[in-house]
Amino acid sequence: MTALFTASDLVVRFGRTTALDGVTLAISAGDRLGIVGESGSGKTTLVRCLLGLQTPSAGALTRTPDAQLVFQDPRSSLDPRMRVRDIVAEPLTSRRLRSQYPRAVRRARAAEVLTQVGLRPDEGDRYPHEFSGGQRQRIAIARALAPRPTVLFADEPVSALDVSVRAQVLNLLTDLVDTEQLTLVLVSHDLAVVRHLCERVVVMRTGRIVEQGPTEQVYGDPREDYTRELLAAVPTLGSLDERGPADGLRR
Template sequence: MISETLLSVQGLTKQFQTRNGTVKAVDGVSFDVKRGTIVGLVGESGSGKTTAGRCTLRLVEPNDGRIVFDGVDLRTLSEREMRAYRSRLQIIFQDPYSSLNPRLRIDQIIGEALDIHRPVRGTARRDRIAELLQRVGLNPDAARRYPHEFSGGQRQRIGIARALAVEPDFIVADEPVSALDVSVQAQVLNLIQDLQQDFGLTMLFIAHDLSVVEYLCDEVVVMYLGRVMERGPSREIYAMPRHPYTQALLSAAPLPDPAASRQRIVLKGDIPSPLNPPSGCVFRTRCRYAVEACAEIVPPLEDVGSDHHVACIRHGDPEVISQGLTL
């Protein structure tokens, strides 16, 4: 029987050693991604979301935890064994300017993955590249050109074509529209949504903009300073965010109705240094609901119903819940 969960991340941890000490970029992160769905991984810069996403593909090696893909723990595989999974796991990078080799033509960039994982030659190879370019909204003539001849949005389309070349089962999209002009972002988001529906792709979509995630994602995982603050179905998160950090992020997201408004929650201070994170709840130094116990207790993710989990010792307090209801 095929499990409906394609990827299960359990207790993922990643530390980096620096001259000044140890940075725990990802600290015990867990989430599942069901087949044919998009899960949004959201947080401010420095929250650890990109590191977590790259760890799921073993582009960055985690220190601890399990990454179970289609029933196999990827962390138990050797480098040689892992190569067999590379075609099934792909990534769309954030910066379309630096993710494409400027010395290669577009057919060479897209064809690299085919050469490694789906060896095809001659006419079949050219036809496949032309098909991919058309599918992402580019003229097949683009195959003979170089990256510098394209706009940012067009380069990101090329990056998407490259990721699709080997027909992957799972794609990590690492803030794929954050480097693009606002006028182009919607076009690329629509393309990603169409491709996901047409090919039944399973995706982890990394973003800092909750309005983007709401548009695309079936579930949301909210990270702060390496930890998961809240996770659950999108409809639950957006209807009633239960963590103060999620509430603050949502309050800053633009509303589609220009006549509508919501109370803006301004977080005090900056995100703390990961070299010296706060004790207890890492969000407590910026949380307006923090109490003394927040400095002593690391809040576990608790199920509050409908597969909605929150890491906050006050998640059930009427004061905190009422803020979620007003958003």
């Protein structure tokens, strides 16, 4: 399978901090990759490199696909002065896409993606503050989908949301990844979330990948003590195992 991203020996330094310390990773079309690890282990820095938002200090990176990112907190990632319709259509106004998406087509595409995330097209007239946290994250997802990316990155997409709506937003992501045949790269502190959405996982610690493999294998039989500790520290994992789909997450 062709790799959409290949990273070899990526190093990122911020002054005296080494945020990435020799990361080698390939992501292929159709992958559903989870990135887990303690706070400060370099997950976001790796994602930013893959998206071309962060220049590595050393190492090589190739990137062939179009990618979009869903941020952690829809409160800060959605411009409060813009109507939802314009927020969602905004990626289509980029220099690269502008000619493909004249105004009427942008409007139609905005209506289409709003519907896909469970909102009504006429709700595009409103502003972000008129929506709940879960709805705002749906709007952020709609915006990411609008330009029809090959790859969707999501960095802690539900951790800023109320627990009661997390499962709904995760189920939506799962459905969209299926129907749109997206490649998914998901960063989460919550290992249960990664288990639900991702078939492959990399475990990061102090800027390095310390373990990787199929999610079920890594979770079922972790090779590293560090991974074992991460798994033990996840309160929702135990409850998810016990309660299964009753927890609100669909398989």
